[in-house]
Amino acid sequence: MADTPCGIGIIGAGHIGRAHARTWRETPGAVVRAIADLLPERAHAVAQEFEIPHVYADYQPILARDDVQIVAVCTPPFAHCLPTVEALRAGKHVLCEKPFALRVDEAERMVAAARTAGRYLAMASARVRYGLGPEMARRMVAEGELGRIYHGRSTVMRQRGRPGIDILKESTWFLSKERAGGGALIDIGVYDIDLMLWLMGNPRVRSVSATIAQGIGEPRSDLVQEVEDHATVMCQLEGGASLVIESAWSSHLQGQTTRFVLGDRGGLRLNPLTFFGPPPPGERECTSRRVLPEGVEDQHQGGFAALTRAFVAAVRGEGPPPMTPAEDALVVTRVIAAAYESAAAGRPVIFE
Structure with a gap:
């Protein structure tokens, strides 16, 4: 894994999805493989700007890709739970944007899915912990x-x-x-x-x-x-x-x-x-x-760039678990x- 970059898949191509595309592209050891959005024209615009090779109107093809190890969930908050749970079940590590979920029962489902899958799940509010x-x-x-x-x-x-x-x-x-x-x-x-x-x-x-x-x-x-x-x-x-x-x-x-x-x-x-x-x-x-x-x-040495670097390092076995893990996000x-x-x-x- 040390010589192979982590493949990144981004779900959601709005304002925050675009920010993720920019930061992940600049993250050592990571390469953005695919992006999905219900509005294909928006996904294509972000893909063109940040040279993302694969664009989808549905996130399922991203979850099926063997060259994607990390999924960034950048949808609006009401649509965080399902793609997070399905990405974890597909064996992906997940960085979910804030807020983690709108309801406690959704957050509990997400935490349980991460535990069952044995994959990292963290909330992107962790960007304020780094620095x-x-x-x-x-x-x-x-x-x-x-x-x-x-x-x-x-x-x-x-x-x-x-x-x-x-x-x-x-x-x-x-x-x-x-x-x-x-x-x-x-x-x-x-x-x-x-x-x-x-x-x-x-x-x-x-x-x-x-x-x-x-x-x-x-x-x-x-x-x-x-x-x-x-x-x-x-x-x-x-x-x-x-x-x-x-x-x-x-x-x-x-x-x-x-x-x-x-x-x-x-x-x-x-x-x-x-x-x-x-x-x-x-x-x-x-x-x-x-x-x-x-x-x-x-x-x-903090902020969003530090968060993505730390997430990649954790997935590659080169650093500690990411901050704001799922259990903290549930609290x-x-x-x-x-x-x-x-x-x-x-x-x-x-x-x-």
């Missing part, structure tokens, strides 16, 4: 530099970034509850739930409370938006720790992206990765130091589902 900053933060937490972890928070607020309205205007399915599953939370909050639980050591989630808001910014006159612009989620974690996630497609605020983890001996803030320690004796202001060298950003799916249930019912959702 010097996140990986160093995870290491510092795991090695006890922060002490007992008691709180984490991620706040990501776009000013105007509603898919189907402000950006990706042709992708109107983002505004459909049935097709997208939700709005800002399931679209961009998925990254932060994944990242923050991982940074905090993957503690068990005990309960979820959430609120959502809609109607922030001018609507699109020819469409009905069925999903939220803003979501606030609080998770109670095993051992008494807490996690707060704030996600917004649209807000009246600038520069609000912050992520931090707090322990009883220190704290970490990302972008740039900074460690905060106790104040010197007799003082009140915490000490602080930048963890990475000046000029080195948190996402250095993220459960948190998102519980958040929407909590917001609708106006009460916390308690996990068994």
Whole structure:
């Protein structure tokens, strides 16, 4: 396998499928063999742009190809489960785009299929785990530099970034509850739930409370938006720790992206990765130091390209399993589902 590149098959040729085609083409040890989309003209356009030799209107021929070892599922979220399960049953390793699934039972089917097949299945939200900053933060937490972890928070607020309205205007399915599953939370909050639980050591989630808001910014006159612009989620974690996630497609605020983890001996803030320690004796202001060298950003050596490189290395037996494995993706799916249930019912959702 070491001298033979991994063949990649891409299911879905929309915006994210095109991004996958570009990144996989640039990934060492990988070659994109085929792409499929229900809209053949769209698949042909991506294939021509990235020199993909085989184009299909159905993904089944990709699963039948012996020269495809990895399948990237890049369909809209409502169509993630079936191609993922069928690709695994066909003996392929699968990188599924985020969100993993719209329903918990779908995610459970996907996890079970990966276990039965003995193949890798990971969620592409892992792109935010890769990078010097996140990986160093995870290491510092795991090695006890922060002490007992008691709180984490991620706040990501776009000013105007509603898919189907402000950006990706042709992708109107983002505004459909049935097709997208939700709005800002399931679209961009998925990254932060994944990242923050991982940074905090993957503690068990005990309960979820959430609120959502809609109607922030001018609507699109020819469409009905069925999903939220803003979501606030609080998770109670095993051992008494807490996690707060704030996600917004649209807000009246600038520069609000912050992520931090707090322990009883220190704290970490990302972008740039900074460690905060106790104040010197007799003082009140915490000490602080930048963890990475000046000029080195948190996402250095990370992002989507790092994710595809790591996935190929795992499949080739040259690296550890990919990050955000199916089991972690299932937890993220459960948190998102519980958040929407909590917001609708106006009460916390308690996990068994």
